[in-house]
């Protein structure tokens with residue numbers, strides 16, 4: 083199946099420009115769709131790749147148009163070099179209008195021209211809506227004839243701004259059609275080069291002044307360029323050629339090409355009048371693709387031109403892209419700002435995490451399932467000095483033992499039957515210079531524990547079936563929801579490994595220990611799932627607040643997602659996922675806490691009442707015994723208003739609540755909150 087490229091632009095003009103060039107090059111190789119933001123309306127693009135412009139990125143929110151999964155490439159544009167000579171010939175310091183249909187486009191063209199070495203002119207960006215400056219007689223037209231003011235006496239056409247060759251190559255690489263030996267580039271590219279070759283010829287006749295400018299331009303071209311005249315003498319040897327051949331321009335100019343630069347075969351091109359397209363050559367350690375053409379003028383061969391593209395770079399480009407793709411899952415998305423919570427408990431953890439992020443030591447994150455351990459691991463990585471390097475996460479419980487071993491350490495080719503030829507790097511190698519996140523570390527076998535210990539001690543790994551040690555520079559963050567200390571007692575986890583991992587430790591408290599965060603998280607997830615105006619009934623809020631959240635933030639997130647989906651009006655208790663309505667929630671164990679010590683009676687009921695008062699305080703809402711009794715029902719407790727009253731009286735006697743008169747309502751005291759916080763599960 084052909085891959086699809088969507089070209090997304092603001093204006094139709096730009097779209098048509100791209101269309102001409104892309105169709106020429108890619109016509110039968112890939113599917114190309116051209117869309118403007120206007121045409122897209124409220125739909126979003128899902129495609130293998132989207133090509134768009136810098137101005138669109140600046141002026142619009144790209145996420146409104148494109149699904150996050152699509153690869154986005156921003157078009158780099160360059161000027162067709164064959165037009166540049168006309169510009170070079172304009173007198174120094176002339177004031178010249180640079181015309182484009184948008185302000186940004188005009189300024190972009192200005193910087194583009196300066197970039198390629200046109201700096202002898204005063205370029206004045208001009209676009210619709212801008213007052214035309216006086217005393218300007220020359221204009222540069224980038225394909226917008228209709229915008230040229232009447233008083234302009236001379237127009238220099240430099241064509242429409244076309245896609246830079248590197249953008250074309252990037253499209254080809256990403257679309258997986260780079261293997262055709264770059265041949266498809268030729269038709270377009272060769273034409274351009276031949277025209278340039280012809281124009282270069284003028285250089286010989288031109289004055290020194292023009293030559294200098296042309297040199298500047300030549301040196302901004304990405305390819306190596308060599309031009310020889312009829313006598314086989316080197317006339318042009320640009321900067322890129324200097325790099326590729328490791329030779330200085332001064333040392334080669336004017337010399338015969340064959341003895342000076344071995345292997346260019348340019349002399350043969352001249353004598354045999356042949357064209358060499360895309361020949362692969364080795365120059366030192368680099369691979370070079372060269373194109374050589376005779377340059378004709380009035381039917382006579384006047385020289386030969388060679389261009390060299392360093393394909394070591396292209397191969398690297400491809401390798402970089404592969405790496406990028408692979409790394410998709412290797413990027414830490416979250417930062418500390420993404421960790422929602424205002425409770426003292428979570429703030430304390432964040433503060434500590436920020437502090438330890440800056441060190442290089444191994445971190446062990448402990449906490450129940452769904453408390454946000456991975457969120458913390460990612461935030462730590464992004465807060466550390468390694469933030470620009472890979473973050474590789476692996477869930478140790480997700481793999482059977484032997485597979486986990488090869489995932490972690492990689493293997494050499496032929497290490498076992500079915501091993502990939504050439505071997506495969508493990509996540510330790512992939513995380514090199516970055517952070518590795520070992521999730522569910524409590525689940526690894528004794529064998530892997532032993533290997534891991536060695537890695538942590540030696541900071542080097544050996545692939546399975548390998549013989550050499552590979553040094554690695556990584557920061558290890560491990561996480562578990564198991565009690566590792568307990569596992570050490572039962573002999574399931576190595577004590578020495580535990581101490582190696584637990585150099586710095588972070589404990590993330592369960593949600594029920596920081597109920598203040600529940601309301602914030604609910605609001606956050608409503609926004610996340612795009613249901614900002616949803617109304618929750620009071621009893622439902624009470625239920626969500628008092629619930630045990632064994633699955634912590636993840637369970638809360640899932641619950642809100644569910645509610646958003648079924649939402650039709652105000653949401654009540656009956657709308658909760660079915661398991662909420664079952665009564666068999668894990669009973670709160672309230673043996674060892676301040677509340678139990680007071681021996682007031684049914685601790686569960688007192689705990690509930692304190693929780694309700696604490697919730698009311700956060701909602702800035704006055705509650706009373708009637709409402710508490712109502713909410714008790716949805717929380718599977720039976721408490722009549724009278725029962726609430728007698729319990730409130732007992733709590734008041736302990737200075738844990740303050741009972742207001744009349745409509746003032748009852749409030750929880752600092753002591754009440756403190757006692758409430760001691761209640762564990």
Ligand SMILES: Nc1ncnc2c1ncn2[C@@H]1O[C@H](COP(=O)(O)OP(=O)(O)OP(=O)(O)O)[C@@H](O)[C@H]1O
Nearest residue numbers: 420421422450451452453454455456457563635636
């Ligand atoms: N404080 C928080 N603010 C916002 N989102 C959170 C918070 N804590 C957790 N989450 C979200 O809850 C979900 C679970 O978090 P995460 O995967 O980090 O938990 P975990 O402790 O690593 O879980 P497990 O032990 O099951 O691997 C994720 O979607 C995460 O974004």
